[in-house]
Amino acid sequence: MRRRFEKLVMKAAEHHELTKEELLCILQPEDDEEKILLFKKADEVRQRYCGDDVHLRGIIEFSNICEKNCLYCGLRKDNHKLNRYRIPEEEILNAAKKAYFLGYRTIVLQSGEDSWYTVDRLCGIVRKIKQHLDVAVTLCIGERTYEEYRELRKVGADRYLLKHETANPLLYSRLHPGMLFYDRINRLKWLKELGYQVGAGNIVGLPGQSIEDLADDILFLKQMDVDMAGIGPFIPHGNTPLGKTSGGTLDLTLRVLACTRLLLPRVHLPATTAVGTLHPYGREKALQCGANVVMPNITPAKYRKDYEIYPNKICIDEEPEHCRGCIQRRIESIGRTVATDYGHSLKLNKRGA
């Protein structure tokens, strides 16, 4: 049995192709020795294709108002216990400026699905950031129309993160009332067509999710040939319908990350805030299992605690300057370096063309 596991990990590390049945085998190491081999090979592939640079993306959570009701998320519309906010445009721009001076070259604008932000309002914000700062802009604002995505791209948005959450269409519709997996995928295709660098990604350890579903998530990411993959553990939130279920584990998340790196060698793979929430060294561990990106929070401190997707989120009381220093030390402590470029898709050139 050991020989088969080893053979398959080597095959994935060299050719980046596996059948679903083979992927299922390497997703489930039988002992520590097998697990160490999986993580080591993923780390080697990361080194070979991405180098030792870790890309920082500064994330501004500019509105926690959401019209959707995803069963797992603390921002869902029916959570009436949350104090809702929208950050005034001036403060968003100031947060982006501060991040630029701290060395960030990517700003991620993230929010709930908040239609108060018309495409004109959003374009105004993106345009100003792009005019004044030499940064790449990533949007993570959920499902919009083709025309809205087109306008946002025209004013300079470079990337779009729209996680597919789970590649199991039935589980997807159970977790997302009124939403369809098919609509999500269509949007990912539109975004690609419009020239965005596109990120998808899944949650690990959702109630009702099987290991087969996780293999399908990885194969889906490969089939979509995404530029980035946001993969993080499910953390139950008390004020949601899934509040009493158990969450995803660090171990399973690391295995999914490692397998993703083996099959998608050039993908940008963040060590998520959620892995940092599960374990004090969760992000370092993820960076040693294939991840090459970290997304520190640069939201002005007074809003942070209200962007409560899940409880006990890290960096709630810290100012952006503090996180910047903290993350640099963490990255250097494992022998890695902080990238100074935009960190565009590894499939494009340095300027993102």
Ligand code: SAM
């Ligand atoms: N509203 C946008 C959307 O859904 O695409 C962007 C913001 S949403 C808060 C960002 C991500 O948070 C989602 O894609 C989802 O994967 C993640 N998320 C929400 N609730 C979570 C939970 N309880 N545990 C882990 N991740 C969660």
Ligand code: SF4
């Ligand atoms: Fe809203 Fe996004 Fe949370 Fe779903 S995951 S409830 S769309 S913020």
Ligand code: FES
């Ligand atoms: Fe925010 Fe460490 S990254 S405190």
